[in-house]
Amino acid sequence: MxxxxxxxxxxxxxxxxxxxxxxxxxxxxxxxxxxxxxxxxxxxxxxxxxxxxxxxxxxxxxxxxxxxxxxxxxxxxxxxxxxxxxxxxxxxxxxxxxxxxxxxxxxxxxxVIVFSPDDIEIIKGSPSIRRNLLNVELSQISKQYLVVYNQFNKLLKTRNEYLKILYTNHLADQDYFQILTEKMIEKEILIYTMRKQYIDKINESIAPIFQDIHSDFSLQIHYEPSVVFSSYEEDVMKEELKKVYQKNQQKEQSYGMTLYGPHRDDFSMYLDEKNLKIYGSQGQQKAAILAYKLACIPIFLEKTGxxxxxxxxxxxxxxxxxxxxxxxxxxxxxxxxxxxxxxxxxxxxxxxxxxxxxxxxxxxxxxx
Ligand SMILES: Nc1ncnc2c1ncn2[C@@H]1O[C@H](COP(=O)(O)OP(=O)(O)OP(=O)(O)O)[C@@H](O)[C@H]1O
Ligand SMILES: [Mg+2]
CATH class of the missing domain: 3.40.50.300 (P-loop containing nucleotide triphosphate hydrolases)
Incomplete structure (x- = not known):
């Protein structure tokens, strides 16, 4: 391109x-x-x-x-x-x-893949910066991701509004809430799966790239989903998400928002099993981000031709x-x-x- x-x-x-x-x-x-x-x-x-x-x-x-x-x-x-x-x-x-x-x-x-002086925020900044990065990258390589992510966001907004209603009105329709939650879970499964696969793919090449451009440490990205699954099989994820939402319904109602889901995901970078955010030098952090972006190039090629x-x-x-x-x-x-x-x-x-x-x-x- x-x-x-x-x-x-x-x-x-x-x-x-x-x-x-x-x-x-x-x-x-x-x-x-x-x-x-x-x-x-x-x-x-x-x-x-x-x-x-x-x-x-x-x-x-x-x-x-x-x-x-x-x-x-x-x-x-x-x-x-x-x-x-x-x-x-x-x-x-x-x-x-x-x-x-x-x-x-x-x-x-x-x-596009953008390398910017602001990139240091990918390590130092808030989780929303890292989620946004994943969203921008995955949206470019998968139309399905973007479509499903938008659907998820709409459902999330509706569910949040309904959580507030449930908190104040104890007679509000529980069935409707369960349907909303189930629909949202469907979308979440795809988002979690695609993020996991994407990060796995980055991990296939990021370590040698980092060693090549910087030094002989082992760089890895750890995906930190807001819900930890025992496996990434669809049925397992569905069951586990259902359980999380059932268990935390009261809590979510009192907060008036959905506390679990891809909108709370994060990832961290580790150098020889040490968190780069805490232990990394500025040079290491910069090189790690560079390696991350370079590792994205072959994935873009594979997915978009x-x-x-x-x-x-x-x-x-x-x-x-x-x-x-x-x-x-x-x-x-x-x-x-x-x-x-x-x-x-x-x-x-x-x-x-x-x-x-x-x-x-x-x-x-x-x-x-
Ligand atoms: N909306 C705008 N209208 C007019 N000028 C603008 C606007 N937004 C930014 N600028 C001007 O653009 C210039 C900054 O441009 P830019 O950030 O591209 O600089 P740069 O060449 O990359 O500089 P540096 O080397 O410091 O990074 C500033 O002079 C700023 O005042
Ligand atoms: Mg500039």
């Missing part, structure tokens, strides 16, 4: 911008605050329909009411024109000029030449990557020679 062209109108600090990317390595160079990250963010929004950094409003050029991002994307020689138009309180999404109503019909039109586009924000600048070379082994060929840096001196010459370079000065970009 490649993004050939990106066109921006009134997005962040760009009044208008058009860039043509190469199929492999693209490097965006510029001083601080000139708009390098904004370009990657625009591609992220085009792919995922939202930015991990902020809400839509801040993406629109100051004092304007609308921003537009267009991209020409090529997958297996098929060319698609993607478009996202953002207004303060609305969003229009199009593929080849046709409006798309459902997110699940759009996601995966452009798949094409590699995602890699967006690397300021990643190279932090690595010494040796580590740059290691990383390049994974991202330097047969995949499109777009990376930013402030200091061209920090990037080795041979890398610059094989790359397409974009020089950014505030609000304008020149392809070299």
């Amino acid at each position: 490649r993004i050939k062209r990106l066109s921006l109108t009134q997005f962040r600090n760009y009044k208008r911008l058009q860039l043509d990317f190469s199929e492999s390595l693209n490097i965006i160079i510029g001083e601080n605050a000139v708009g390098k990250t904004n370009i990657l963010e625009a591609i992220e929004v085009l792919a995922l329909t939202k930015s991990h950094r902020t809400n839509d409003k801040n993406l629109i050029l100051e004092n304007k009411s609308l921003a537009r991002i267009k991209g020409v994307v090529v997958v297996d020689k098929i060319v698609r024109n993607l478009e996202i138009e953002l207004q303060e309180d609305s969003k229009k999404i199009k593929i080849n000029s046709t409006a798309i109503a459902k997110l699940s019909d759009y996601i995966a039109s452009l798949n 094409t590699k995602p586009v890699l967006l690397l924000d300021d990643v190279f600048s932090e690595l010494d030449v040796k580590k740059q070379n290691k990383l390049l082994k994974y991202i330097g060929k047969d995949i499109q990557s777009i990376l930013t840096t402030t200091d061209v001196k920090q990037i080795r010459k041979s890398l610059l020679e094989q790359a397409t370079i974009f020089q950014v000065a505030s609000g304008t970009v020149e392809r070299k």
Whole structure:
């Protein structure tokens, strides 16, 4: 998968911008605050329909009411024109000029893996950051996941409302509540299963990648589902979830919310069986996240038949030449990557020679 062209109108600090990317390595160079990250963010929004950094409003050029991002994307020689138009309180999404109503019909039109300085939050931040990461990745590789996840969220909301009703009104319909719970369990089983399988797959390759790019420790991800199952067989999960909800109904009623389910999942990273969040050095934590993202690439390829586009924000600048070379082994060929840096001196010459370079000065970009 490649993004050939990106066109921006009134997005962040760009009044208008058009860039043509190469199929492999693209490097965006510029001083601080000139708009390098904004370009990657625009591609992220085009792919995922939202930015991990902020809400839509801040993406629109100051004092304007609308921003537009267009991209020409090529997958297996098929060319698609993607478009996202953002207004303060609305969003229009199009593929080849046709409006798309459902997110699940759009996601995966452009798949991306984002490497960002904010990634450290994947280790240090709250569980919702890690759940969101899993959701974004799984939604890109499985339409079914996104559809079921949305259904689950709706059921969760209804169930939460009903828990509040049950708490205040003891005559409220229990049967309806049981049906809601059963329907929600059905969705949960798929979400738990797909998350488990995804993390298992990452664990198949993350350790050697970490050893290659960093050091000789064994890196593993531990999935920490909010309900611990004795096995991931459907029937077993169903029974165990039913039991959890039966056992905790009073508690859930008094809290007025569903306390168990995929919306409470988490995962942790372990280096030689030690929790990276607690024991890891900053360098180890960063390398672990890098290894995690690199381990996702072959899964995307396997599940979608094409590699995602890699967006690397300021990643190279932090690595010494040796580590740059290691990383390049994974991202330097047969995949499109777009990376930013402030200091061209920090990037080795041979890398610059094989790359397409974009020089950014505030609000304008020149392809070299
Ligand atoms: N909605 C907006 N309208 C106009 N300008 C904006 C908007 N949002 C952000 N900016 C401007 O964009 C610039 C920051 O862009 P960006 O984050 O892409 O910089 P950068 O080149 O990545 O910098 P750094 O090297 O520090 O990471 C700032 O000057 C900021 O004021
Ligand atoms: Mg930046």
